[in-house]
Amino acid sequence: MKKILVINGPNLNLLGKREIEIYGKTSLKSIENTTREFAKNNSLEVEFKQSNEESEIINWIQDCMKNSYNGLLINAGAYTHTSIAIFDALKAIKIPIIEIHLSNIHKREEFRKKSFISEVANGVIFGFGSYSYILAIMAIKNLLENKNG
Ligand code: DQA
Helix, strand or coil, X not given: CEEEEEEECCCHHHCCCCCHHHHCCCCXXXXXXXXXXXHHHCCEEEEEEECXXXXXXXXXXXXXHHCCCCEEEEECHHHHXXXXXXXXXXXXXXXXXXXXXXXXXXXXXXXXXXXXXXXXXXXXXXXXXCHHHHHHHHHHHHHHHHHHC
């Protein structure tokens, strides 16, 4: 089964408790379960991770060079808008990358409109709340099938 790594960045561990008018009431654990189940029904295995630390996220991205994953979904939280180090790490890996956000980052503060990740991602999904993760699974499945077809 193809393996997808899902990386969640800072403060996403607080989903369901944090700014629920923006991010919704669903916890990250619940998003993980729904994403895993949907992926399984689409013949994909998911590994789900969250960290508040930039270096840990970079190490997980670098792990993708070892060929253990076929695709990467990343919601880097606020690091999306600030981290050149995450941008560089993403540039080093060769697998398809989908950037995810729960909120519509273009409808919010000006500083959220800049994403360092979009420049290296195959595509970006944002604004659909927790459903963004399901859409991202659909997108990565399609990318992997087209690549191999
Ligand atoms: C977010 C959007 C970011 O701007 C913010 O810093 C987050 C969450 C989202 O999923 O909507 O932490 O990535």
